[in-house]
Amino acid sequence: MEQIFSTLVNGLSLGGIYAMIALGYTMVYGIAKLLNFAHGDIIMVGGYLIYVGMATQMPLAAVLLAVVGCVVLGICIEKVAYRPLRGASPLAVLITAIGVSYFMQSMAQIIFGSAPKMVTVYDFGAVELFGATIQVSSLVTLAVATVVMTVLTLFVKYTRTGRAMIAVSEDNGAAQLMGIDVNRIITITFAIGSALAALAGLFYLLKAPAVSSTLGAMPGIKAFTAAVIGGIGSIPGAMLGGILLGMIESVSYKITAIAPYTDAIEFSILILILLVRPTGFLGKKRREKV
Amino acid sequence: MALLEVKDLEVYYGVIRALKGISFHVDRGEIVSLIGANGAGKTTTMQSVIGLIPKKSGTVTFDGTDITRTPCHKIVRLGMTQVPEGRRIFQELSVYENLLMGAYTVQDNARFKRDLEAIFTRFPRLAERRNQIAGTLSGGEQQMLAMGRAIMCRPKLLMLDEPSMGLSPLLVDQVFEIIQDINRDGTTVLLVEQNAGKSLAISHRTYVMENGSIVLSGTGAELAASEKVQKAYLGG
Numbered sequence: 454m455e456q457i458f459s460t461l462v463n464g465l466s467l468g469g470i471y472a473m474i475a476l477g478y479t480m481v482y483g484i485a486k487l488l489n490f491a492h493g494d495i496i497m498v499g500g501y502l503i504y505v506g507m508a509t510q511m512p513l514a515a516v517l518l519a520v521v522g523c524v525v526l527g528i529c530i531e532k533v534a535y536r537p538l539r540g541a542s543p544l545a546v547l548i549t550a551i552g553v554s555y556f557m558q559s560m561a562q563i564i565f566g567s568a569p570k571m572v573t574v575y576d577f578g579a580v581e582l583f584g585a586t587i588q589v590s591s592l593v594t595l596a597v598a599t600v601v602m603t604v605l606t607l608f609v610k611y612t613r614t615g616r617a618m619i620a621v622s623e624d625n626g627a628a629q630l631m632g633i634d635v636n637r638i639i640t641i642t643f644a645i646g647s648a649l650a651a652l653a654g655l656f657y658l659l660k661a662p663a664v665s666s667t668l669g670a671m672p673g674i675k676a677f678t679a680a681v682i683g684g685i686g687s688i689p690g691a692m693l694g695g696i697l698l699g700m701i702e703s704v705s706y707k708i709t710a711i712a713p714y715t716d717a718i719e720f721s722i723l724i725l726i727l728l729v730r731p732t733g734f735l736g737k738k739r740r741e742k743v
Numbered sequence: 744m745a746l747l748e749v750k751d752l753e754v755y756y757g758v759i760r761a762l763k764g765i766s767f768h769v770d771r772g773e774i775v776s777l778i779g780a781n782g783a784g785k786t787t788t789m790q791s792v793i794g795l796i797p798k799k800s801g802t803v804t805f806d807g808t809d810i811t812r813t814p815c816h817k818i819v820r821l822g823m824t825q826v827p828e829g830r831r832i833f834q835e836l837s838v839y840e841n842l843l844m845g846a847y848t849v850q851d852n853a854r855f856k857r858d859l860e861a862i863f864t865r866f867p868r869l870a871e872r873r874n875q876i877a878g879t880l881s882g883g884e885q886q887m888l889a890m891g892r893a894i895m896c897r898p899k900l901l902m903l904d905e906p907s908m909g910l911s912p913l914l915v916d917q918v919f920e921i922i923q924d925i926n927r928d929g930t931t932v933l934l935v936e937q938n939a940g941k942s943l944a945i946s947h948r949t950y951v952m953e954n955g956s957i958v959l960s961g962t963g964a965e966l967a968a969s970e971k972v973q974k975a976y977l978g979g
Binding site for chain 2: 613617619620623624626627628629632633634
């Protein structure tokens with residue numbers, strides 16, 4: 454019983470992290486129609502900014518610095534690297550994204566060195582719940598992820614800007630005919646995605662207190678997997694895919710016999726799902742223009 | 744002075760010269776139509792005028808402002824909008840949310856509510872289906888929604904691209920009646936149609952396009968009497 458409970462909490466909190474990162478991938482894909490493979494590295498930058506900010510000894514200040522810094526970075530990446538390629542072939546954009554990713558990782562190594570930096574943001578300790586020992590940081594992660602995803606869902610559904618995001622993702626040209634400034638919407642999307650990535654960076658540091666230049670690589674790929682499983686471009690899909698992947702990972706880690714193969718299992722599931730449902734769970738077939 | 748003045752407009756798709764320097768104008772209060780066969784450049788004209796596709800050369804002036812290099816969303820704010828070919832309503836949004844998107848540039852909430860009521864009066868079907876997801880509407884209802892969405896921003900110039908496409912004859916008549924109705928309320932209309940007969944009947948003036956050029960122009964009656972138009976577009 455307590456095993457099941459702790460696996461559940463771990464899975465949900467990990468899933469919450471994946472979901473928050475996956476939202477960045479899926480929103481940018483839906484709205485700007487590009488796969489931002491540098492998205493995972495924003496997590497890493499967020500981690501380093503927290504490390505720098507912790508010099509103040511104030512965790513909240515460090516988190517604020519990370520969120521603001523990542524938002525500015527995300528907006529700059531879009532303006533400098535992606536905007537000039539609007540209308541270019543998707544392959545050119547993809548290669549640029551990979552280039553941006555390596556650029557950020559290299560910059561981080563130059564600035565901070567290749568050895569991981571230890572950073573303890575805040576020790577929440579552990580509690581006993583239903584007989585299981587649960588890290589409070591996992592509960593905090595879960596709570597924050599739930600709040601963030603709820604707010605985002607409401608924002609997209611009920612605000613003028615949020616609806617404009619749906620309109621742009623569905624039909625860019627028709628959205629412009631409504632008077633929507635598509636570039637502005639894309640900037641906002643990058644800003645939101647980067648803020649979520651910065652929070653994901655924080656949650657990673659709460660789980661394992663070390664940041665290195667490749668911190669964002671694996672979570673980035675996994676969250677991308679989650680976005681694809683859920684249906685890339687779909688916001689509820691990214692949440693569903695993230696939670697699902699987190700649960701699979703958490704369960705797999707608990708079963709000793711298959712624990713070492715966890716990553717392989719996750720990516721195999723991706724392949725299986727894509728074979729059966731190429732558009733993911735909640736993805737839609739794009740209406741082809743005639 | 745004309746509300747819309749297009750001079751020597753040229754548009755290229757890659758190396759293909761889609762518009763070969765066309766000139767036309769639309770005066771305040773008019774219904775002007777562009778007719779012509781498939782591929783004549785009608786939709787290209789509409790989309791380049793409103794800034795959805797780039798212009799190679801020429802000038803476009805709207806309401807006294809040069810909008811040749813103005814991006815689409817700013818042109819819409821100046822008071823021009825378009826019901827695009829194929830309607831392109833937002834399928835995932837409800838009828839109400841589509842109309843809300845149409846009023847994206849409207850900040851005045853009281854005005855929005857008045858305009859919404861006016862549209863529901865004009866299109867009772869839309870009122871009935873207010874909360875329905877737009878993708879589930881019939882073709883005719885989608886066309887009504889696309890027109891309603893476009894006039895939510897109270898355009899000075901409303902462009903309609905093939906509004907009768909894919910509709911039953913009864914609905915086609917209804918759509919043309921609504922266009923005249925909107926025009927009587929003070930909106931200038933630029934209409935692109937393959938249904939030449941109906942367009943000539945409701946338009947004050949008409950331009951005939953062929954292969955990226957304007958080859959004829961005149962009032963509906965003049966063109967309806969022209970042998971060339973009779974042969975090519977009216978099946979006479």
